[in-house]
Amino acid sequence: xxxxxxxxxxxxxxxxxxxxxxxxxxxxxxxxxxxxxxxxxxxxxxxxxxxxxxxxxxxxxxxxxxxxxxxxxxxxxxxxxxxxxxxxxxxxxxxxxxxxxxxxxxxxxxxxxxxxxxxxxxxxxxxxxxxxxxxxxxxxxxxxxxxxxxxxxxxxxxxxxxxxxxxxxxxxxxxxxxxxxxxxxxxxxxxxxxxxxxxxxxxxxxxxxxxxxxxxxxxxxxxxxxxxxxxxxxxxxxxxxxxxxxxxxxxxxxxxxxxxxxxxxxxxxxxxxxxxxxxxxxxxxxxxxxxxxxxxxxxxxxxxxxxxxxxxxxxxxxxxxxxxxxxxxxxxxxxxxxxxxxxxxxxxxxxxxxxxxxxxxxxxxxxxxxxxxxxxxxx
Numbered sequence: 040x041x042x043x044x045x046x047x048x049x050x051x052x053x054x055x056x057x058x059x060x061x062x063x064x065x066x067x068x069x070x071x072x073x074x075x076x077x078x079x080x081x082x083x084x085x086x087x088x089x090x091x092x093x094x095x096x097x098x099x100x101x102x103x104x105x106x107x108x109x110x111x112x113x114x115x116x117x118x119x120x121x122x123x124x125x126x127x128x129x130x131x132x133x134x135x136x137x138x139x140x141x142x143x144x145x146x147x148x149x150x151x152x153x154x155x156x157x158x159x160x161x162x163x164x165x166x167x168x169x170x171x172x173x174x175x176x177x178x179x180x181x182x183x184x185x186x187x188x189x190x191x192x193x194x195x196x197x198x199x200x201x202x203x204x205x206x207x208x209x210x211x212x213x214x215x216x217x218x219x220x221x222x223x224x225x226x227x228x229x230x231x232x233x234x235x236x237x238x239x240x241x242x243x244x245x246x247x248x249x250x251x252x253x254x255x256x257x258x259x260x261x262x263x264x265x266x267x268x269x270x271x272x273x274x275x276x277x278x279x280x281x282x283x284x285x286x287x288x289x290x291x292x293x294x295x296x297x298x299x300x301x302x303x304x305x306x307x308x309x310x311x312x313x314x315x316x317x318x319x320x321x322x323x324x325x326x327x328x329x330x331x332x333x334x335x336x337x338x339x340x341x342x343x344x345x346x347x348x349x350x351x352x353x354x355x356x357x358x359x360x361x362x363x364x365x366x367x368x369x370x371x372x373x374x375x376x377x378x379x380x381x382x383x384x385x386x387x388x389x390x391x392x393x394x395x396x397x398x399x400x401x402x403x404x405x406x407x408x409x410x411x412x413x414x415x416x417x418x
Contacts, residue, residue, distance in 0.1 A: 074370050075418060076364055076375070077370075078375065078376065079117065080110070080117025080118055081115060081117075081118065081119065081376055081378075081381075081401075082153070083379070083380075083381055084139070085381065087135055088385075088386045091129070092385035093385065094381075094406055096109055096402055097406055101407070106381045106402075107146045113412050113413060113416060114417045115415040116149055116417075117149045117374075118148045119150075120151070120152055123155055123159055124169040124186075125169060125171060127389065127390050133190065137193060137194065141197065144199045150203070151203040151254070152191070152203070152204045152205065153205045154190060154204070154206075155208045156214055157169055159389070160389075161207065161208050162208060162209045165216070166214045166220070167216060168218070174218065179215055179219070179236060183215070183236055184242050184243035184246075186243065187204075187240045188243035189247065190247065191204065191244060191247030191248040192247045195248055200248055203252045203282065205254045206237050206244065206280075207256070209256055210256060210257060211257040211258055211265070214233065218232060220233075230275075234273065238279070241280065254282045255273065255278070255282075255284060257284070257285060258286040258291075259285060259286075259301070260285045260287030260288070260292035260293065260315065261292045261293025261294060261298040261300075261301055262301065263304055266301055267304075270308070281312075282313070282314050282373065283311050283313045284316035285301075285313065286317035288319060290339060290340055293341060295363055297341075302364070306368060306372075313367060313371060313373065314373045318376065319378045319380065319396065319400075320352075320356040320411075321334050321338075321353065322349060322399075322409055324336045325404075327384040331395060332393075332395055332397065333395045342356070342359075346359070350403075350411070354409070360414075378396075381402060382397060382400055383406060
């Protein structure tokens with residue numbers, strides 16, 4: 040996910056290693072309610088900045104604890120970490136991600152790494168080449184490979200090896216624009232250069248940490264046609280990867296029924312497990328910092344009759360997502376990662392800006408955990 044402006048602009052708009060370590064056991068792999076989700080986690084990339092701004096978090100019992108420990112105590116087993124190349128001061132660069140990885144490992148959490156391959160926000164509306172990187176295809180092929188390799192080696196070197204890595208963030212429209220831009224303004228589709236860059240990044244990941252699972256992450260949770268179009272081409276161009284990653288925000292990506300149909304179709308069509316790499320839902324339509332939110336009273340929630348924008352409605356939504364994932368055949372609905380559920384008021388999406396998602400969190404505006412945090416439990 041990205042900033043308010045970029046998200047609103049979007050509204051208009053083979054192979055792979057064995058992944059047995061991610062899948063439930065055969066006895067649990069029926070794909071129904073008795074199975075265990077093997078990935079239950081959250082992207083907590085803003086956490087250090089929020090703490091520096093004075094934010095504190097309380098668990099369901101009201102005890103002040105570090106947020107990653109609150110999630111782990113509820114059953115979470117993964118953290119997702121965003122990495123920008125050269126962001127504004129204080130934001131998620133490599134050093135900050137490495138430090139947060141140490142905290143995550145102490146809490147017993149595995150790591151999904153999310154390099155944006157950009158200096159700041161990268162998503163389907165923009166994928167800017169980092170200012171210090173080459174701007175030609177040969178140079179970028181070398182750079183994305185060596186950058187990814189070295190990044191994973193740095194995590195492993197400090198004793199926090201990465202368990203999964205995304206090759207880019209929400210890469211539905213390509214990466215490293217304009218060289219790897221998938222859809223050009225004149226209608227041209229650059230699948231060759233885009234997939235060459237993906238392959239180079241994947242090669243670097245394999246060199247840096249051979250056991251890390253490769254995730255290709257798009258933002259089409261409930262949109263089967265768009266998902267097929269993307270991964271059909273990925274398969275045609277022979278991009279090797281392990282896991283299909285989806286963002287699922289129902290206000291943009293469809294109903295839970297559409298999500299379920301798409302996940303089941305993807306598993307059958309591509310013989311890959313699926314992961315909801317980003318997920319959130321409002322617990323209120325109020326605005327915690329009074330400076331504007333991306334989701335508000337005019338937002339259409341496809342299943343609002345079942346899950347209103349209340350703490351109880353949010354908790355019910357997370358339970359329903361768990362059920363959708365458990366019903367993916369053969370245990371291949373790996374699980375979910377909530378997106379920045381700790382991002383309560385205190386830090387803007389860019390310096391001086393608002394916290395545009397402060398009503399999509401799993402803590403209230405004061406830092407008190409909400410009932411939806413129970414969704415991380417193991418069974």
